[in-house]
Amino acid sequence: MVKGLRQGGLLVGDWLAKVSRWSSSTVKFDVKVIGAEGVVDHTTITPLEVSAFLRQELRKCRTAHRHVVALDGLDTFFFEAEDEWTSLAGLMQALQAVNREMVTYGTPVSVVAAVRSDIFDMLPGPEMNKLKPHAVHLDWHAYGIGGDNHLWKLLTKKAAVERPKVTNLVAQYLNTTVSIGPHRELTTFLLDNTRLLPRDVVALMSYLQREYKGSRSVPEENARRAVQLYAEEYFIGEVFDNLAGVLPAGKARGLAAFKDALRTTPSRFFTFQFMCEELAGDLEPNEIKALLRQMFETGGIGVRNGQNTDFVYRKVSGAGFTVRYQFVLQDALTRAWNRPWY
Secondary structure, three states: OHHHHHHOOOOOOOHHHHOOOHHHOOOOEEHHHHOOEOOEOOOEEOHHHHHHHHHHHHHHOOOOOOEEEEEOOHHHOOOOOHHHHHHHHHHHHHHHHHHHHHHHHOOOEEEEEOOOHHHHOOOOOOOHHHHHHHOOOOOOOOOOOOOOOHHHHHHHHHHHHHOOOOOOHHHHHOOOEEEEOOEEEHHHHHHHOOOOOHHHHHHHHHHHHHHOOOOOOOOHHHHHHHHHHHHHHHHHHHHHHOOOOOOOHHHHHHHHHHHHHHHOOOOOEEOHHHHHHHOOOOOOHHHHHHHHHHHHHOOOEEEEEOOEEEEOOEOOOOOOOOOOOEEEEOHHHHHHOOOOOO
C-alpha cells in the first residue's frame, strides 16, 4: 500500500500540495499491494477505497496493549488557503470518527492530534464545537511564570531520561537570584522570554547549556548571553514563520517591509497608526491588521490595555486582539532588536 501511495504521488513529504487531493484523486492502486484479493472484485482501488479497507482490517485487530497514535506538526502544512482550512477541519472530524469506531470495535487504540487553539477555533464546520469536550487545552500559564510553572516539571522529566540525577531542574540549576530589569528570579526571566510553549523553553535550555557547562546553578551573566542568542537566532524566525500564508505570495516585499517597521519602532510600544504610516505604499491597512492579528495570535506581540498587557498565552484583563490600544513587542523580540523598553 505504501508503495502504491508513493507511486501515485500521494505519500510524499510535501503534504501542503497533496492533502486536499485525496477525495478527488483518480490514482488507483493494485489490489495485490495491500493483499485485498477476494475482499473487493476490482483489479484496482482508489484512495478512498484504501481507507475503507483499512477500517475493515482495524475491525479485526486485537491487542492486549493500549496504543496511542499522536499527530503533531499539523501547522507545518497549514496556510490560509481555503481548501486547507476545510481539510484540517475534516481531519479533526475524521479523528473523532475513528476514535468512536475504535470504542465500538473494542480496540484499545486512541488517535490524538496537537492543534493550535487559535487555529482550532477558526476551523469551519457545524460539528467543530462538539469536539471541544473531547479536547485537552494545555494552559502553560496556569501556574504563573516562576519556578512553580509545570513547564519546569516537563523539562525535568525530559532531562532525567538521559541524566537520572536530574530530579528538580529549578532547585538544582535555576535557583539563581538575578537583577535583570524587573526580574529577581532566574526562572521568571527565562519564561518571560518565551511564549510559554514547551518548544520555546526546550530551545532556550539548549542555548543555556551552550553558555554554561557547570553543574551548579546558572550564573546571571551566562543566562543573559543565552537569552540574547536564543532571541536572535531562534525566536525571530519562529515568530515570522507563522506569518507565512497570511498575505498572497506576491506580497513578499510587503512582508519584509512589515518586519523592518517592527524592528525599528521607537520603543517596544507602538500603535496601529504608526505601522500604517510606516508601511504606506507597501501594505494596505487591512493587510497590516491581518499581520498584526497573526503576530498576536502566535505570541509575538501583546496588547496594552491601560495598565494591563495581554498576550495570547497570558491574558491579564481577558481582552483579545484590537487595534484601538497600543501593541507591545514580546520580551525576546525586544532584546533581539535592541528596542528601548519604554
